[in-house]
Amino acid sequence: MTDLITIDPNICHGKPCIRGLRYPVENVLEWLASGMTIEDILTDYEDLTREDILAALAFAARLMAVKRVESLAA
Template sequence: MTGNLIDRITIDPTVMGGQPCVRGLRMRVGDILDLLASGMTEEAVLTDYPYLERDDIRAALAYASRLAGHRIIAAE
């Protein structure tokens, strides 16, 4: 299911400077994460941004989780 959620995240150089967005909308993954980190509930986010869907929030979280778990190997 996470794979399907990740498909909601789009990266297009012509939308928001190529930053990861939800479904090609002008809503960045980072914007959703910032809202949740500030203490907003999913319900509040969906109320304030009616064009978002619950799975958009879950997709942003899944995307961030994958990035946080991404292993970076540096040459010494």
């Protein structure tokens, strides 16, 4: 995963991206959340691979491995 997800302050304002390309992990997650399948994404973005998408999911899962989430006061 560390080879596929990169963070470079000169690319996409330092957001985690796929292989240094201008595809932030955030976008990949949004595409999946909107209902796109991995196959849909691969068709629309031919320079991405199945491994890239799975790495984005794994990266997000690791970020969510927190001990506790607290609600902020409104």
